[in-house]
Amino acid sequence: MRRILSIMSYNGSAMVAMIGKDCVAIASDRRFGIQAQTVSMDCKKLFEMGPRLYLGLSGLATDVQTVANRLKFRLNLYTLRENREIKPKTFMSMVANLLYERRFGPYFTEPVIAGLDPKTYAPFICNLDLIGCPMFTEDFVVAGTCTEQLYGMCESLWVPNLEPDDLFETISQALLNAVDRDAVSGWGAVVHIIEKDKITTRTVKARMD
Amino acid sequence: MALPMVDHRIVPAANCQANSQLPEWMKHEELTGTTIMAVEFDGGVIIGADSRTTTGAYIANRVTDKLTKVHDRIYCCRSGSAADTQAVADIVSYQLEFYSVQTGEPPEVKVAANLFKEMCYDYRDQLSAGIIIGGWDKKHGGKVYSIPLGGMISHQPVAIGGSGSTYMYAYVDKTFKEGMTKEQCMEFVANGIALAMVRDGSSGGVIRLACITEEGVERKTILGNELPRFYEG
Numbered sequence: 001m002r003r004i005l006s007i008m009s010y011n012g013s014a015m016v017a018m019i020g021k022d023c024v025a026i027a028s029d030r031r032f033g034i035q036a037q038t039v040s041m042d043c044k045k046l047f048e049m050g051p052r053l054y055l056g057l058s059g060l061a062t063d064v065q066t067v068a069n070r071l072k073f074r075l076n077l078y079t080l081r082e083n084r085e086i087k088p089k090t091f092m093s094m095v096a097n098l099l100y101e102r103r104f105g106p107y108f109t110e111p112v113i114a115g116l117d118p119k120t121y122a123p124f125i126c127n128l129d130l131i132g133c134p135m136f137t138e139d140f141v142v143a144g145t146c147t148e149q150l151y152g153m154c155e156s157l158w159v160p161n162l163e164p165d166d167l168f169e170t171i172s173q174a175l176l177n178a179v180d181r182d183a184v185s186g187w188g189a190v191v192h193i194i195e196k197d198k199i200t201t202r203t204v205k206a207r208m209d
Numbered sequence: 210m211a212l213p214m215v216d217h218r219i220v221p222a223a224n225c226q227a228n229s230q231l232p233e234w235m236k237h238e239e240l241t242g243t244t245i246m247a248v249e250f251d252g253g254v255i256i257g258a259d260s261r262t263t264t265g266a267y268i269a270n271r272v273t274d275k276l277t278k279v280h281d282r283i284y285c286c287r288s289g290s291a292a293d294t295q296a297v298a299d300i301v302s303y304q305l306e307f308y309s310v311q312t313g314e315p316p317e318v319k320v321a322a323n324l325f326k327e328m329c330y331d332y333r334d335q336l337s338a339g340i341i342i343g344g345w346d347k348k349h350g351g352k353v354y355s356i357p358l359g360g361m362i363s364h365q366p367v368a369i370g371g372s373g374s375t376y377m378y379a380y381v382d383k384t385f386k387e388g389m390t391k392e393q394c395m396e397f398v399a400n401g402i403a404l405a406m407v408r409d410g411s412s413g414g415v416i417r418l419a420c421i422t423e424e425g426v427e428r429k430t431i432l433g434n435e436l437p438r439f440y441e442g
Contacts, residue, residue, distance in 0.1 A: 009266050012410070036242065036372060036410040041441050145266055181268045183242070183261070183410045188441075207433050208441055209261075209406040209413030 007108045008130075010035060012184025013045060013058040014144035016175050017114040017125040018158060020167035023195045024123045026054045026114035027175045029144075029206075030188035032061060041187040041208065049075055050085050052194055053115035055095070058144040059130065060108035067107050071098060088115040088124040092134050099132030106130045110143045114194065121196040140174075146182035153178045164193050164200070172204050180207060242411020244373030244402050245275060245286035247343035247353040248385070249366045250394045253422030254343040254351040257398040258286050259373065259406050260414030271414040276428075280305045282421055283321045283344030288371035289358070290337040297328050297338055318344040322354035322362055330360025341368045345421050373405030373412035380404055391420060395429075403437040 015028035032043035046056045047068045055071065057064040074094060078086055086094070095111050112127045126136035127143050135141070140158050142150035153174035162170055172191055179186035189204040242263050247256040258275035261268055275287045277295075279302040287294035301324045309316050322342045329338055342354045355368040367385050369377050380401055389397065399416055406412045416431040 012266070033410060038408050038410060180271065183263045183266045183268055183413070187407075207413070208438070209259075209433070209436075 008059050008110075009145045009184055011059070011061040012145050012182070013064075014142075014146050014150065014175060014179045014182065014185040015045065015056040015058050015112050016140060016142045016150050016154065016171060016178075017056065017112050017127075018140040018154070018162075018167060018171050018174075019123045019125055019138060019160075020162040020164060022121065022123065023164045023167060023193060024114040024116065024125055025164075025167045025171045025191060025193045026056055026112065026125075027171050027189060027191040027204075028056050028058075029175070029179050029185045030190060030203075031185055033184060033187075036183070038187055046190060046192060047072070049091065050115065050118075052118065052121075052196070052199070053086070053088055053091060054113070054192055054194065055091075056112040056114070056143070057109045058112070059110050063107040063109040067098070067109050067111070071095060074098065085118040087117055088113060088126075089136075091115070092126050092128070092136070096128055096132035096134050099128060099130065103131055112141055112143045114192075116194055116196060145184050146178050149178035149181045150174065164195055168193050168200075168202065172202075176204065176206055242373070242409065243275065243288040243371030244377070244405035244409060244412040245288050245339075245341050245370045246374070246377070246398050246401050247286060247341045247368050248389075248394050248398060249343075249351045249353050250389055250391055252351060252391070253345045253420060254353055255391070255394040255398050255418065255420050256284055256286055256341070256343040256353075257402050257416060257418045258371075259402055259412040260417055261412055262291055263411055266410075268413075273414070274417060276417055276419050278302070278426075279321055279342075280309065280316060280344070282315060282346065282423075282426070283318055283342065284419055284421060284426070285321075285325065286341040286343070286370065288339040288341075293336045293338045294340065297325065297336070297340070300328065301325055315346060317346040317348055318342060318352040318354065319349070319364075322352075322356065322364075325354075325356050326360055326362040329356050333358075333360045339370045341370050343419075343421060345423060347423075351421070369401070371405075371412065373402075373409035376405045376408040377401045391422075395420065399431055400437050404439060406436070407439065407441070 017026040028045040032040045114125045127141040140154040193200040245258045262270040262273045340356045418429040420427040
């Protein structure tokens, strides 16, 4: 069966980040596929960039890995030079800069950032487009092949000031039900809840179709 | 003198330049990506399918019924374009009703299969339809016919089709044997379709099964949480 090639949905992915009461959550699906075929169900798309800072990368799988590695390299140099943890907002600018450097031959990946400020522990989430335009919000951000479904789920389920356990339920339901309406994402989900003193990682049991 | 080459492409209305601002999900044809399967046993046939219909990557219907009745004891499993297969099945089911009134008895499965073949072959350039016919008749018992793209017809004791079927070939070759009981066939079909649903993005949802025998048609649905599960690496 012939399919129209679309680069951003060649591998398929779904991710979402939400703000809660003194915490943030970030979640993604776990599928690695090549168009319609699923190759593995344990693909890492969420990367720890600091003790309270997570980066999720959606889009073409090869660019997800390359951007994560190159960003970690720049972040390591920053940390060595500054001798402190990076603030999430500064990290967002670093990501934006890396992506805009490739303005006319971009990386086909759309990042999502979630973290807490190292000093004040203020929650922060944002996402960027593939050429580095940042957008930060006070509620939730989404990325991937099923953004329309995710926006619908998040608008309906999110309320402000959710406690960490409630935030986990909310973000999981938003992701699971959105990917169930997308043929190229899903096959498992992983959720990180970032609080000031701990990060809880849960792998969610999902439909494997 | 070289004549100017003008490339007039015929595109669907949704994809023309005037409609370029339409959202992605309005630009793709609706397809049943699909996994379909049918197997004969002594006394009837078991047919099965997944339940996903996609428009591009969007799942338009996750509880589709791809097992379509064309006569009391004859069903077809549809894969390919949803519109094409629904239209062809409607026409064939009308033709079969007419035929059974004329002859005064239920039609044989091979008659139904050949009616499908006539449509699929004569209109092969316009259609995108892969169909498996499964049914029971008094003269031959349970029979399965496969009509892939292009309109060829072939009788097989077990037939698989759809984009998800590629993930099942080895399982079918290893597991199928002549002389299986009805329950063994049900399990065989359910496992085969479950394996395909895990690996194929265009297949998923629930497994719909139908058992067609002289007594009648028994339909069964295996929901998401009851699906057989295998290694998920």
